[in-house]
Amino acid sequence: MKFGIIGAGSWATALVKILTDNKIPVNWWVRKEDIAEHLAKRHHNPTHLSSVYFDTTLLNLSVDINATIAASDCVVIGVPSAYLLDVLGTVHPTAFEEKKIISAVKGILPGINILLNEYLKQQFNVSSSNYFTVMGPCHAEEVASEKLSYLTFSGNKEEEVAEIAKYFRTYYINTATNNDLTGVQYAAVLKNIYALGSGIAHGLEYGDNFLSVLISNAADEMAGFLQKVGIRNIEVGMHDGENPISHKKVANYATSVYLGDLLVTCYSLHSRNRTFGNMIGKGYSVISAQLEMNMVAEGYNASKCIYYINKEVGAEMPIAETVYKILWEQLPARKGFRFIEEKLL
Ligand SMILES: NC(=O)c1ccc[n+]([C@@H]2O[C@H](COP(=O)([O-])OP(=O)(O)OC[C@H]3O[C@@H](n4cnc5c(N)ncnc54)[C@H](O)[C@@H]3O)[C@@H](O)[C@H]2O)c1
Numbered sequence: 001m002k003f004g005i006i007g008a009g010s011w012a013t014a015l016v017k018i019l020t021d022n023k024i025p026v027n028w029w030v031r032k033e034d035i036a037e038h039l040a041k042r043h044h045n046p047t048h049l050s051s052v053y054f055d056t057t058l059l060n061l062s063v064d065i066n067a068t069i070a071a072s073d074c075v076v077i078g079v080p081s082a083y084l085l086d087v088l089g090t091v092h093p094t095a096f097e098e099k100k101i102i103s104a105v106k107g108i109l110p111g112i113n114i115l116l117n118e119y120l121k122q123q124f125n126v127s128s129s130n131y132f133t134v135m136g137p138c139h140a141e142e143v144a145s146e147k148l149s150y151l152t153f154s155g156n157k158e159e160e161v162a163e164i165a166k167y168f169r170t171y172y173i174n175t176a177t178n179n180d181l182t183g184v185q186y187a188a189v190l191k192n193i194y195a196l197g198s199g200i201a202h203g204l205e206y207g208d209n210f211l212s213v214l215i216s217n218a219a220d221e222m223a224g225f226l227q228k229v230g231i232r233n234i235e236v237g238m239h240d241g242e243n244p245i246s247h248k249k250v251a252n253y254a255t256s257v258y259l260g261d262l263l264v265t266c267y268s269l270h271s272r273n274r275t276f277g278n279m280i281g282k283g284y285s286v287i288s289a290q291l292e293m294n295m296v297a298e299g300y301n302a303s304k305c306i307y308y309i310n311k312e313v314g315a316e317m318p319i320a321e322t323v324y325k326i327l328w329e330q331l332p333a334r335k336g337f338r339f340i341e342e343k344l345l
Helices: 010-021 033-042 065-070 081-088 116-124 140-144 158-167 181-203 208-235 244-248 256-267 272-281 286-293 298-313 318-328 333-343
Strands: 003-006 026-029 059-062 074-077 100-103 131-135 149-154 173-178
Touching (some): 003 010, 010 026, 010 140, 026 065, 033 059, 059 065, 081 116, 100 116, 131 158, 131 181, 149 181, 149 256, 158 173, 181 208, 181 256, 181 298, 181 318, 181 333, 208 256, 208 298, 256 272, 272 298, 272 318, 298 318, 318 333
Parallel strands (some): 003 026, 026 059, 074 100, 149 173
Antiparallel strands (some): 131 149
């Protein structure tokens, strides 16, 4: 299988490391010419995970996204959700024909409120059987330092998912598989919102006792949403699988791709969403927190997307809704958390 990686941020760089550590050649699309040149000459990415050095004989670097896709059988998309529409807007309409796509994106497309597989279906006619995801509690920084991590690959065809997962297994990466394409993507979106909430709680000086209650309630809230969204998709015929009945089987939300990712994002100091929330809790405005961090945490847009999606899904989501109101409707963080306090069990 010939792999292509789209993106040169932390996560895309970590995924290139995993594949090339397994001696698998990678077609790598890098947006900026100077980064591609630096990678070719100095063997590392100067802006993300710069401690990771690559065997450049395994890299086919390009700033032409269509060339990278054309050279690959399996294309991994690792661009932050905020830039996906811009990046995919430059892709030729037939470029993804016959390709397998793996999404490494933990976000929803802002503005249009849909998951990447729904967008790829609409714009590029990518079928659900050619769409896969790689998710799970895995910070790029820990991949860079080869700390044991677990990744979950999801897709509709069990054997193909297992085959893809095999390429990513190394002595520091374990892999698991499942078939809950919609659930794992929404879980990855939701955990960013709850991490933001955890950060806000920390900024408001709640302690570890409260945080554990907040996160366990967030896990329950997430499970309720995932179940409802799964049932809705079956009802409106938006199921991913060839056999919608199989999707009635509820996934085990206590596994790492759901609960594990929620926990690591809420607790870890690597989490940008938690850091962003912490600043909001301490009294920064959204704009000043964004300026200070020089980036947009994905949970910020996600909170708005989920707020609107949940108007249709109808799950009980007091934590996610309050985070949305604090970030987008100027609800004072202290007041929002007083409301959450009353809802927690
Ligand atoms: N970082 C992680 O540990 C990690 C782990 C798992 C999944 N993910 C997911 O991977 C995806 C990528 O995240 P990341 O952490 O690698 O992001 P990042 O912040 O490290 O990288 C951002 C990248 O976006 C590029 N960029 C900036 N402005 C752009 C624009 N206008 N158009 C196109 N590209 C632009 C930058 O050049 C940079 O390469 C996200 O969906 C994230 O949730 C990240």
